[in-house]
Amino acid sequence: MTPELRQLIGELRADLVEDEPASLEYAHFGEGAAIDAVPAGLPTDLRDLLLVADGLRAGLVELASTSTLAGIQYHLDHAPDFSTIPEDRAGWLVIGTCGDDPILMDRGTGAVWYFPPTGTEWFMSDTFEELAPDLGSFVDYYVLGPGYAELTPSDDLWFAFLDEQGLLDDEEDESP
Template identity: 50%
Template sequence: MNTELSELIAELRTDLEADQPATLVWAQIDEGAPADKIPADLPQQVRELLETADGILAGAFDLRGVEQLDRIQYYIEYMPEFTGVADEPAEWLVFGTLHEEPLLIRRDTGAVWYLPAETTDEWFMRELFFEVAPDLDSFLAYYVFGAGYGEIGFDKDEWWGFLGEQDLTTPGR
C-alpha cells in the first residue's frame, strides 16, 4: 500500500474515533492486524490493507478483516455463470461488499471487480461484471476514500458527508 493512502486511512480513523459513538453506525476503520495473523495466501495488496486496517466499514462498503474473510467466500459459488468466477474460484478473493454485494480481487492481476447495479435485479442475476480498478490502492483511493464513492456508493449518506468534510469528494484530490 502506498504511503499516502496508508496515512489517509490513519487520519480518517483518528477523525472517526473522535466522533464515536455517533460514527460507529456508518463508519469504522479498525487498527491494522499483526502481519503474523494475516494468511500468507492472500494477495499482497490485501495483506497490506489488512496490516493498515483490519476491517473497514465506510458507508456502503464493508471491507472485511482477517477473521471475517473466510466467511464471505461463499459469494464465489453464486456468481453469475457468464463471469467464470465459480469455474476458477482459486483465482478470486471476495474481500468485502458494496451494498451487501460482493467485491472481488483477481489474485493474479490484483484488479478489483464487481457487478454494477445497473438494474434492480439481485446481484447474482446481473449481466454486467467488470474491472472497476486495476489495483486495490486505486480502488480504495477513488471509490472508498474519494470522489468515486458518489458514483457507486451513495452521494447522500453519512460517509459521503464525512468525505466532503475531509475535502475528498472532488475528483483529483
C-alpha cells in the same frame, strides 16, 4: 499501498475515533492486524491493507477483516455462470461488500471487480466489471474519494464525512 494512502487511512481513523460514538453509525476502521494474524497466501495489496486497517467499514462499503475474510467467500458459490468465476473459483477472492453485493479481487492481476447495479440481484446479473486496477486505487477513489458516489445510490453519512474532509473536491482524482 502508497505511503500517502496509509497516512490518509490513519488520519481518517483518528477523526472517526474522535467523533465516536456518533461515527460508529457510518464508519469504522479497524487497527492494523498483527502480521501473524493475516492469512497466508493473500495478494500483497490485500495483505498490506489488513496490516494498516484490519477491516474497514465506510458507509455501504465494507472491506473484510482477517477474522471475516473466510466467511464471505460463499459469494463465489453464487456467481453468475457468464462470469469467469465459476470456471476459475480459486482465481478470485471476495474482499468485501457494497451493500449486499460482493467486491472481488482477481488474484492473478490484483484488479478489483464488482457486479454493477442493473436492477436485479447481483447473482442474477449479466454484467461483471473491473472497478480498479488494484486495491490501493479502489480504496483511494471508491472508498475514500469521489468514486464512493458512483458505487452508492444516495448520499449518506459517509459521503457527508468525505465531503467535510475535502476528499470529494480534488479535481486531480480520476477514476482508476
